Every structure is written in C-alpha cells, then in structure tokens.
Amino acid sequence: MVIRSIRDNYDAADKQQRILQAAHAEFAEKGFDGARVDSIAARARANKQLIYYYFTNKDVLFTQVLEAAYRDIREQEAALDLAAFPANEAILKLVEFTWHYYLKNPEFIRLLNSENQLKARHLKTSGSTVEINRSWISITEHLLARGRAEGTVRDGIDVMQLNINISALGFFYLINQSTLSILYQKDLGEQAALDERLRVMKECIAAWIRP
Template identity: 80%
Template sequence: MANRMVKDKNDVADKQSRILQAARAEFAEKGFDGARVDSIAERAQANKQLIYYYFVNKDQLFTRVLEEAYRDKRQQEAALDLDRFPANEAILQLVDFTWHYYLKNPEFIRLLNSENQLKARHLQGLDSPVELNRSWIDITQGLLERGWRENNVRSNIAAMQLNITISALGFFYLINQSTLSIIYQTDLGEQSALDEHLRVMKECVAAWIRP
C-alpha cells in the first residue's frame, strides 16, 4: 500500500513537471496572451483537463511557471562558491553568472518580459515574492558589507541598485538583441559579440564599485 502511494505521488510529480516544462516553453515563445492551454497539453502529451485539474486556469499555471523560474535561478545563485574570492571579484562573478544564466535560459528573460507587460500581476499573486528572491538580496548585501571591510568596494552602494544594475546590463542587451543588431548592423548573437558585452559589463560594474 505504501509503495503504491509513493508511486502515485511520483506519477503526479512527473506529470506536473512535464506540464510546467511545456508551459514554460509555450509562454516564453508566445507570451501569456498568445499561449494556449491546448498547445501546452500537446507539448506535454497531457490531457487538457488534467492541466486544469492541477493548475485551475492559465493564470495560475503561468504564476507557477514564473515561480519555478525564479526559484531555479535563485538556487543556482545560492550554490555559487563566492567566499573564495575577494568581495569585489565575487561581485564580478555574479555578473558572469547572471549573464551566462540568461544565455543558457533564454526563456527566463522572455517570461519576465511578458510579466512586465502584464504589470507583474502574477508575481503579485505569489504568497511571498520577496522571500522567493531574498537569497539574491542577501548575497549581494553580504558581498557589499564584506567589500567595505576589505576596503575593495565603495561604501555607498545599495544592494537593490547593485542587483538591478547587474540584471539590467544583461537583460537589456538580450531582450533587444534583434533590433539592436539591425540598428548597429552587427550580429549581437555572435559569440565574439557576447564575449565583448560581458567584458564591458564587468568593466562597468568594477569601475562603479571601486572605492
């Protein structure tokens, strides 16, 4: 009986995971308004009614996808071994991580872009969006305070501003990559262009945080 209950629980978790992965791809590709539950069901090879059973409606499904996207990024950030670097270098490691995370997970910035167009209504529906992102704030606050003690980071930088700046430097480039490539007649998706932008990002942040 216990084995059957464990198997049933695992089956439910597997089905929900497949649905969430399919929904992430659909929402990232088409945005919230353009995404269709029928298409998500087809991608997940699941019954549409099962999606409604687990997630109630499209809004709650998108909320869950958004929550899982944030959680994945925050968990990977928390796993970084930043203590082995001086604080100023550790901050640049965060720049590096954030940039490469965006490159490896393009759906993440598309989901955030879609949610911003909706005035963050799904993020507001989370029980505790602040707690979900607390680790990111704690990491940067800790690095800033350590940098002040080590005298390698200026003392008047707020963790919120550092977080926003690190995110914005990469986010803007990638979300506008297609239009910027036309304007500047350069393929900004080429590896050399991506590497160059990472170098510029690090130089900008390094110059800003320098005492």
C-alpha cells in the first residue's frame, strides 16, 4: 500500500508537471486570452477535466505558470558566483546573465508581457511571487553595499532602479525587435546585433554606477 501511494503521488506530480509545461508553451505562444484549455490538454496529453482537477481554472493555471517562470530565473541568478568579482564587475555579470537568459527563454518575456496587459491581475492574487523574487532584490542590495565599501560603485543608486534598468535595457529591445528591425532596416536578431546590444547595455550600466 505504501509503495502504491508513493507511485500514485509520483504519477500525480508528473501529470501536473506535464500540464504546467504545456500551459507554459501555450500561454507564451498565444497570451492568456488566446490560450485555450483544450489546447493545453492536447499538448500535455491529458484530459481537460484533469487540468481543472489539479488547477481549478485557467487563471490559477496561468498564475502557477508565472510563478514557475519567476522561480526559474531567480534560482539561476542566485547560483551565479558574483563574490568572485569586484561589485561593479559583478553587476555587469548580472547584466550579462539577464540578457542571455532572455535570449534562451524568449517565452519568459512573452509571459510577462501578457500579464502586464492584464495589469498584473494574476500576480496580485499570487501568494508567493514577492517571496520568489526577494533574492533579486537582496543580491543587488548586497552588491551596491559592497561596491560603496570598495569604492567601485557610487552612492545614491536605488536597488529598484538598478534592477529595472538591467531588465528594461534588454526587455525593450527584445519585445520590440520585430518593429525596430523594420524601422532601422536592420535584423536586430542577428548575432552581431545581439552582441552589440549587450556591449551597449554594459556600457550604460557601467557609466551609471561609476563613482
């Protein structure tokens, strides 16, 4: 009986994970409003009733997809070895990490864009989003304090503004890549253009934090 219970729990967790992965792909591709539970069920090779059993409704499912997306970037960010660098260089390592994460996980940007169009309706009901992202704040708080002590980072930089700047410099470029490519008659998705963008982003942040 114990073995069967363990197996049942494993099967349930596996099914929930498959549903979350399928929902992640569906929401990223079509946005919250365009996504359909039937399509998520087909992607997950599960019936729609099972999705409602585990996640109640589409809103709860989307909320858990967002939480998982935030959890992934924050766990990878927290694993960076930033203590090996002076604070100003460590901040630029954060710029590099954020940029490369966005490039490897374009669905993360699309999910956040969809939620912003909904005025953060789902994040407002989430009980864990703030806690999940707490490390994002504490990492930069620590780097700014260390940078001031080292003399490598100037006084007066707000943690929130630093985090927003790092995110926005890459987020805006990538979410508007298609339209900007037309306006400037240049493929902003080419590797050379992406490398140039990272160089400019690092220069902007480095100039801003310099004593």
